[in-house]
Structure formats: structure tokens, C-alpha cells
Amino acid sequence: MKKMKSNIALSESGFVFNPNTGESFTLNPVGQQLFEMIREGQDYQSIRKKFLEIYEVEDSIFEKDYEDFVHLLHSYQMMEPDEQA
Amino acid sequence: MTAKKRYERPAIKRLEAQMPNKFGLRTAYVPMTHVDGVAVKDLLKEHGSPLFVISERTIREKYQEAKQAFTNRYPRVQFAWSYKTNYLNAVCNIFHQEGSWAEVVSGFEYDKALANGIDPRLIIFNGPDKHEEDLRIAILNDSLIHIDHLEELYSIIRLADELSKRPRVAIRVNMDTGVFPIWDRFGFNYENGQAWDALNKIMRSGKLELTGLHCHIGTFMLSPSAYGVAALKLADLALGLQQRYNHEIKYIDMGGGFPSGNTLKGAFLPGTDTNPGFDALAEAITTPLVNSNFPANKMPLLILETGRALVDEAGYLLGTVISNKRSSTGKRITIIDVGVNLLFTSFWYDHKISPAQSFSNYTEETMLYGPLCMNIDVVRENAVLPLLNKGDQFVIHHVGAYDMTQWMQFITLRPRVLLIDMEGRAHIIRQRETLESISQYESVPEHLKKIAP
Amino acid sequence: MNRRKVTVAVTALNAIDSPGPGVPVIRGLKESEMLDVRIVGLSYESLEPGIYMHDIVDKVYQIPYPSSGIESLLARIEYIHSKENLDVIIPNFDAELFPFIRLEERLRAMGIRTFLPTEKQFDERHKINLPAFGKKYGIKVPASEPVNDPNEIGKISKEMKFPLLVKGKFYDAFVAFNADQAREYFHKVSAKWGLPIILQEYVKGIEYNVIGLGDGKGNRIAAVPIRKQYITDKGKAWGGISVGDEKMLALTDHFIQSTKWRGPFELELMKDEKNEFSLLEINPRIPAWVYLSVGVGQNIPEALVRLALGEKVDAFSHYEIGKMFIRYSWDMIVDLKDYQQIATYGEL
Numbered sequence: 001m002k003k004m005k006s007n008i009a010l011s012e013s014g015f016v017f018n019p020n021t022g023e024s025f026t027l028n029p030v031g032q033q034l035f036e037m038i039r040e041g042q043d044y045q046s047i048r049k050k051f052l053e054i055y056e057v058e059d060s061i062f063e064k065d066y067e068d069f070v071h072l073l074h075s076y077q078m079m080e081p082d083e084q085a
Numbered sequence: 086m087t088a089k090k091r092y093e094r095p096a097i098k099r100l101e102a103q104m105p106n107k108f109g110l111r112t113a114y115v116p117m118t119h120v121d122g123v124a125v126k127d128l129l130k131e132h133g134s135p136l137f138v139i140s141e142r143t144i145r146e147k148y149q150e151a152k153q154a155f156t157n158r159y160p161r162v163q164f165a166w167s168y169k170t171n172y173l174n175a176v177c178n179i180f181h182q183e184g185s186w187a188e189v190v191s192g193f194e195y196d197k198a199l200a201n202g203i204d205p206r207l208i209i210f211n212g213p214d215k216h217e218e219d220l221r222i223a224i225l226n227d228s229l230i231h232i233d234h235l236e237e238l239y240s241i242i243r244l245a246d247e248l249s250k251r252p253r254v255a256i257r258v259n260m261d262t263g264v265f266p267i268w269d270r271f272g273f274n275y276e277n278g279q280a281w282d283a284l285n286k287i288m289r290s291g292k293l294e295l296t297g298l299h300c301h302i303g304t305f306m307l308s309p310s311a312y313g314v315a316a317l318k319l320a321d322l323a324l325g326l327q328q329r330y331n332h333e334i335k336y337i338d339m340g341g342g343f344p345s346g347n348t349l350k351g352a353f354l355p356g357t358d359t360n361p362g363f364d365a366l367a368e369a370i371t372t373p374l375v376n377s378n379f380p381a382n383k384m385p386l387l388i389l390e391t392g393r394a395l396v397d398e399a400g401y402l403l404g405t406v407i408s409n410k411r412s413s414t415g416k417r418i419t420i421i422d423v424g425v426n427l428l429f430t431s432f433w434y435d436h437k438i439s440p441a442q443s444f445s446n447y448t449e450e451t452m453l454y455g456p457l458c459m460n461i462d463v464v465r466e467n468a469v470l471p472l473l474n475k476g477d478q479f480v481i482h483h484v485g486a487y488d489m490t491q492w493m494q495f496i497t498l499r500p501r502v503l504l505i506d507m508e509g510r511a512h513i514i515r516q517r518e519t520l521e522s523i524s525q526y527e528s529v530p531e532h533l534k535k536i537a538p
Numbered sequence: 539m540n541r542r543k544v545t546v547a548v549t550a551l552n553a554i555d556s557p558g559p560g561v562p563v564i565r566g567l568k569e570s571e572m573l574d575v576r577i578v579g580l581s582y583e584s585l586e587p588g589i590y591m592h593d594i595v596d597k598v599y600q601i602p603y604p605s606s607g608i609e610s611l612l613a614r615i616e617y618i619h620s621k622e623n624l625d626v627i628i629p630n631f632d633a634e635l636f637p638f639i640r641l642e643e644r645l646r647a648m649g650i651r652t653f654l655p656t657e658k659q660f661d662e663r664h665k666i667n668l669p670a671f672g673k674k675y676g677i678k679v680p681a682s683e684p685v686n687d688p689n690e691i692g693k694i695s696k697e698m699k700f701p702l703l704v705k706g707k708f709y710d711a712f713v714a715f716n717a718d719q720a721r722e723y724f725h726k727v728s729a730k731w732g733l734p735i736i737l738q739e740y741v742k743g744i745e746y747n748v749i750g751l752g753d754g755k756g757n758r759i760a761a762v763p764i765r766k767q768y769i770t771d772k773g774k775a776w777g778g779i780s781v782g783d784e785k786m787l788a789l790t791d792h793f794i795q796s797t798k799w800r801g802p803f804e805l806e807l808m809k810d811e812k813n814e815f816s817l818l819e820i821n822p823r824i825p826a827w828v829y830l831s832v833g834v835g836q837n838i839p840e841a842l843v844r845l846a847l848g849e850k851v852d853a854f855s856h857y858e859i860g861k862m863f864i865r866y867s868w869d870m871i872v873d874l875k876d877y878q879q880i881a882t883y884g885e886l
Contacts, residue, residue, distance in 0.1 A: 030095045
């Protein structure tokens with residue numbers, strides 16, 4: 001499961017501060033919603049279900065965007081290292 | 086069931102110094118959902134993507150704006166529509182209805198103008214490659230022939246005898262106007278005396294009617310003052326002809342080269358802000374003519390052949406996003422269904438591109454690639470755009486000039502061209518190409534017809 | 539004295555190692571004895587130090603870059619004006635001047651004044667046009683050529699000897715000692731500021747600068763000549779001293795009278811061994827060291843705002859000679875929430 005580091009701060013305006021690296025980020029509204037769900041620890045299937053329910057988006061496109069987003073969170077050092085299966 | 090919300094790709098962006106944050110460019114990306122009142126999404130649905138759309142209203146307004154700028158400053162002004170800029174018949178005929186003559190640079194364009202019904206005496210025939218047969222027809226039709234080089238001059242003198250006609254001619258003059266590069270491959274040079282040499286030959290032959298003087302100093306000229314220099318030099322030649330031969334020319338043709346609102350690659354500020362408008366150009370061109378020694382009642386007609394500045398802004402190219410991905414370095418890449426095959430001008434402009442639907446204010450830097458299987462197919466090296474997804478639509482601005490003449494039938498077929506008329510009705514003015522429209526010119530030798538052994 | 543209340547918007551809050559003039563302009567305005575000024579800062583990026591100087595900057599808005607076009611700039615100013623009721627805007631970046639000059643009439647119609655050079659003055663003094671400018675007004679200038687293609691460098695360097703200055707259209711200047719270096723700087727400068735770049739003869743001597751203000755009718759309102767005493771590796775003054783030189787003031791007067799210069803300016807001058815001045819560049823805006831002029835008795839920002847408002851402004855008749863400015867850097871402690879606020883909402 002994808003797990004976010006616990007000390008990542010998100011403000012209402014979509015501003016993210018990573019205290020581990022000192023970097024700041026901004027999120028667009030969809031990104032903010034996804035970020036919050038990942039931070040809450042929701043898994044891909046429940047996030048996917050929710051997104052397909054609310055948004056007009058194809059499953060395959062959302063999957064690609066989700067993976068790209070999580071990949072960025074990893075590269076920005078916001079995620080705990082993947083638990084190795 | 087309630088309607089689902091519009092989806093936008095989730096995005097996270099690192100804030101960096103030296104980088105415009107999302108606010109900095111907020112207002113730069115106003116979506117363009119309609120062209121002259123017609124919805125982009127409806128147009129694409131009905132006519133397919135990509136699609137060229139031309140606004141008749143914009144053409145007529147631009148023409149009137151240009152005409153006003155010149156007629157406010159000079160008593161006798163005539164425009165001639167530059168066919169090579171956009172020779173779709175519907176477009177040419179809008180200009181002819183507004184009063185433009187035709188300016189052509191090949192036998193093909195000449196025939197096109199004739200077929201559009203323009204009086205052949207109102208066709209200006211320019212260019213370095215007029216075939217003998219073209220010249221013959223132009224002379225018989227009494228068209229205005231602008232001579233580019235001496236070989237052509239000799240041919241015309243010979244044909245004048247042969248046809249027992251007195252051809253109406255002008256010479257094209259090139260000159261140093263203080264801008265680089267000098268377009269000295271066309272016409273006769275002013276500074277080194279070639280121009281006078283040609284004029285002397287015409288006058289002494291006694292067989293040609295010297296009607297005018299022509300120049301065309303460059304393309305996408307950002308400096309109006311260069312036109313002022315050119316006008317002064319043509320006026321000097323005209324007055325010299327008056328003195329030497331007591332010959333009055335009928336017109337001075339200042340050619341074209343006026344810039345449109347496009348932004349040249351490498352420019353810092355957008356072209357719509359910086360490029361000189363018709364007023365500045367008209368001021369630069371007419372001032373030396375008005376102040377020259379022409380008698381007030383004998384001012385030569387001022388002809389203008391500007392094409393780009395009149396039609397570029399009337400053209401839109403509508404398209405659809407095919408995919409987006411990341412390059413190996415993490416940079417965003419967006420692939421669209423419009424490539425350099427349709428947008429030849431993207432080799433020298435950074436075209437303005439607007440999304441055709443609304444987005445959040447969030448933007449990202451992306452490279453825009455066309456659909457061709459070719460590495461050079463880059464529409465914008467770096468554009469700041471909202472988060473485009475597969476299927477999102479966009480509008481590329483200022484594509485009315487040259488794109489619909491220099492486009493290539495390469496890898497794929499060329500799309501439909503629509504005209505939106507003054508009442509907001511759409512008309513197909515060029516059909517989408519089909520396999521048949523390309524294959525009809527081909528033939529396969531008998532022994533190659535069967536591919537199975 | 540009853541001070542007139544005005545709201546002034548000021549750009550260039552980047553008081554960094556290559557500083558913008560915004561913060562010293564604001565200091566001048568805040569010290570005015572005639573005006574009671576509320577300052578609206580206009581910023582482009584989130585780390586411009588002036589954004590966080592709450593004691594002298596009352597409110598900050600981000601504005602779009604000049605490259606995004608005049609219409610988006612105007613739309614943003616309309617929004618800011620609806621909140622702040624601006625009286626005057628002082629743009630301080632070279633790249634902003636063109637859009638603001640173009641917007642002058644439309645801003646005036648909204649009730650916002652500027653006091654800028656005319657478009658003709660702005661174009662004429664452009665680095666590219668400097669040789670023609672010198673000729674027209676009888677002012678000595680170094681030889682220079684605009685270059686659009688790196689292949690032209692070889693040809694030009696036969697006419698002008700190295701070292702040569704390679705200059706950007708708006709900013710940046712590098713000294714090149716050979717054609718290879720010139721080509722390298724060509725690419726560096728053109729990538730940032732576009733084409734053409736300018737190759738300029740390198741004049742040896744001592745650099746002097748004059749800050750001034752013309753009323754647009756040919757009159758000098760203010761002028762203070764200085765010698766820069768310490769120049770940073772970015773070519774910016776770190777210290778300077780006001781000097782009394784009649785020749786420089788005469789040249790400044792000639793410049794103002796013959797061009798009828800309107801607005802603030804900085805002249806960059808080079809004095810050669812024969813004690814003759816060449817004009818290297820005319821900056822059509824306030825320089826970052828403007829606070830020295832305030833310190834020697836000519837509050838140029840205040841006079842500028844009063845001219846913009848249409849007040850009658852008497853010319854300054856004197857300034858203190860031998861006063862210095864020494865620039866220093868100062869670390870502010872800033873809360874992340876301020877940064878977050880400006881970065882996400884574009885207002886603080």
C-alpha cells in the first residue's frame with residue numbers, strides 16, 4: 001500500500017510543505033483531493049471508485065494519472081518507501 | 086443522477102524561485118469556447134478534428150481597418166489580394182468583394198484569379214518564374230506585369246512585337262532600407278543603378294507601357310521606418326522618370342510584408358503588443374509620398390499587397406489532445422492531432438494556443454508535439470498550458486496566412502476548412518481530403534499491380 | 539503640514555543582489571513630507587523581499603509577466619484597482635515599460651496616473667538605436683551594432699576591436715575578449731532576452747551615473763550625478779558617492795532639453811582620459827540607487843508622484859555633494875504562512 005510520510009503538511013489552499021526537504025508545492029483542486037485521500041491512507045481501489053463516481057473520467061486515464069501523481073510524490077520524497085512484497 | 090464533475094488531471098508542482106507560480110499566468114489562458122459565436126465542440130463534432138476555421142467577419146474588419154489607415158492619409162489607395170497567402174477561392178472572393186485586385190506569382194495563381202472572375206486588367210503578375218505561355222496570356226489580357234529580371238524584360242519586348250500589343254509593365258525594385266537581410270534576389274537594385282538600367286531599356290524600347298514601380302522589402306517587418314525609406318526611393322525613381330522621359334507612372338506598389346499579431350520565436354513580448362499596426366505602417370509609407378514633389382493632382386495610386394496582416398488573425402486551427410506523457414527527464418509532453426504538416430508556420434512563430442474548455446487556474450509547462458511520426462514535428466517547444474487530457478480541445482490562433490497554402494499532404498490527409506459567415510453560419514469551403522483525392526494522380530504499371538507472387 | 543493622501547503601486551520589489559528599485563522608491567515615498575502614501579506592492583514572484591516588508595509595504599498583489607501580454611496585465615490591474623483605488627503606478631522594470639506606456643491612456647481613463655517617457659522617447663533611446671540617438675542629439679556614444687545571428691559576430695568584430703560588450707535587449711552585459719566568448723554570450727543573452735543582442739565598443743575610463751527626472755517639457759526637475767565606488771560581480775553598485783560636475787549636469791540638461799524627456803531616467807556615462815564623457819546607456823526608469831538622491835535632498839520618487847498627479851513641481855536647485863550610499867543586505871525572518879499566502883492566492 002502507498003503510505004505518505006506523516007509530517008507532510010497540507011493547507012486549505014492546496015499548499016504543501018515537506019518539512020523533511022524544506023520544499024513547498026502547490027496542488028490543483030483535483031490534485032488536492034487525491035493528495036488528501038492518499039494521506040488518509042486510502043488504497044487505490046477505494047480512491048478509484050470514488051473518483052469514477054464523482055468525475056467524468058475514463059478508468060484507464062485515471063489509472064495513468066494516479067500512477068504519475070504517486071510517482072511524483074515519491075520523487076518529492078513525500079512517501080514512505082514501498083513495502084516490499 | 087447528478088452530472089459528474091469535469092475532470093482535470095491531478096497535479097502537484099514544486100514552487101521554485103525564478104519560476105512563475107500558478108498565479109503569474111492566471112489570466113493568460115482564457116479559454117476560447119466559440120469562434121464567432123459557434124461552439125468549438127460542436128464544430129469538431131460535426132466536421133472532425135483537426136479543423137481550420139476562417140472568420141469572414143475578421144477578414145472584413147481587418148480589411149476596413151487597413152483601408153481606413155491608408156485612405157485617411159493618402160488620396161488614392163488600392164489593395165491587391167496576395168494569392169499565395171491564402172488562395173482558397175472563398176477567401177479570395179471576400180477580398181475581391183471588398184474591392185481588392187489580385188496579386189499572383191505563378192500561372193496557377195493567375196488562372197485561379199481568372200476563375201474567380203476578377204477582371205484580368207486588375208491582376209498584378211509578380212514573381213521570378215513567369216512562363217512564356219503565362220506572359221503571353223497576361224499580355225493579351227492586359228494584366229499588370231511586374232518584371233523581375235532582364236531575361237523577362239527581353240521576353241516581354243519580343244512578345245509585344247509578336248502579339249502586336251503594348252504590355253502594361255512595372256519593375257520590381259530592391260533596395261537597402263536599413264534592415265537586414267536585403268531582399269536583393271528579386272527585382273532590380275536601386276543603389277547600384279540596375280533599376281535605372283531596366284527603366285531606360287523599357288523607355289527606349291518604346292514597346293511597353295511603363296505603368297508603375299514596385300517593391301517588396303521583406304517579410305514580417307517590425308520596423309515601419311524601413312517602408313518610409315522604400316517609399317522615398319520609389320518616389321525618387323518616379324520623379325526621375327518624369328524629368329528624363331516626361332513620363333508619368335500610374336502607381337507605386339509598396340508590396341507587403343506587414344506583420345500580423347503572431348509572436349516570432351525569440352521575441353520576449355507577445356506580437357499582439359509589439360508589432361506595428363496599420364496606422365504606424367500607413368504613416369511611414371504615406372508621409373514621404375505626400376511630402377515628395379508629385380503635383381497635388383497627380384499623386385500616383387498607392388497599391389498595397391499585404392496578405393498576412395489581413396488574414397492571419399481570421400484563421401483558427403481547432404484540434405484535440407491525443408495523449409500526454411513524461412519525457413525521460415520528467416518534462417511534460419502533450420501530443421495533439423495538429424502537426425507541422427498543417428502548421429508550417431510553427432517553424433518561425435510561437436503560436437498562441439487556447440484551451441477550448443475551462444480549467445482551474447493551474448498550469449504547467451509542456452512541449453507540444455504533433456501526430457506525425459517524425460522528430461521535427463514540434464508545434465511549441467515550451468508552452469504554459471492548463472492540464473490538458475486526452476480528448477480536450479484547443480484553438481490555435483493566427484493561422485490564416487500561409488498555413489493553408491504551405492501545408493503538406495504528408496503522412497495524413499488535410500482536414501476540412503470552414504468559413505463562418507457574417508451571420509454566424511458555417512460553410513465548408515474546402516473538403517477533407519480522401520484517399521481517392523491523393524491516389525487519383527498515381528498510376529501503377531501493369532507488372533506492379535499484383536503483389537502476391 | 540497637511541499631507542496629501544495617495545495610494546501608489548510600485549513594482550520591482552526584488553531587493554536582492556541584483557536589486558530592483560522598488561524598495562528604495564517606497565522608502566523615498568514613505569519619507570515624503572508632502573504626501574501621505576499608502577503603498578501597494580506589485581510582484582511577479584513569491585520570494586521578492588519587498589513582499590515581506592510589512593512596515594513599508596501595505597499590501598502586495600502578484601501581476602502577470604509582461605510576456606503574457608498587455609490585456610492580461612490590464613485585467614489584473616483592474617482587479618487590484620477595484621480593491622485599492624490606485625492613484626499612481628510606478629513601474630520600475632525595463633521590460634514593463636513598454637506595456638505600461640501602451641496602457642497609459644487606458645489607465646488614465648480608470649483614474650490611475652503614470653509618469654513615463656513617450657513611446658517615441660522610449661524607442662529612440664533603446665540600446666539598438668543608441669548610435670542614431672547620439673547622432674540626432676549631438677551626444678557622444680560608443681559604436682554598437684545589433685546582432686541577429688552569431689555568424690555576424692566575426693564580420694562586426696573586424697570593424698570593432700575586442701574587447702566588446704555583449705548586451706541583452708533589456709538586461710545583462712558581458713565583456714567578450716574574443717569571438718568565441720562573444721558567441722557564447724550571444725547564446726546566453728539571446729536565450730534570456732531574445733534577439734537582437736547588441737555588440738558595443740568597450741570604452742575605457744571611469745563610469746559615472748546620473749539619476750534625473752524630466753517634466754516632459756524640456757525642464758530638469760531633478761539630477762544627481764554619482765560615481766559608483768564599488769561594483770559587485772553582477773555589475774551592480776554596492777556603494778557610490780554624489781559628485782559635483784558641471785559637465786555632467788550640462789550633458790544631462792542637454793539630454794532633457796533636446797528630447798523633452800518625460801519621467802525618470804538614469805544616464806550611464808564613461809569619462810575617458812581626455813575628461814570627455816560618452817553616453818553608454820539611457821535607462822528610462824529609476825535606478826536601484828535612487829535612495830541616495832533622497833538622501834542628498836532630491837526626493838525623486840515624491841516629485842515623480844506629484845508630477846503624475848498633475849501638481850506643479852519646482853525643480854530641485856541643489857544637492858549635497860560628497861554623500862555616500864553603502865548598500866547592505868538584511869535577513870528578514872518570515873513566516874511560512876506569508877509565503878504560502880502569496881504563493882497560492884497572489885495577494886498578501
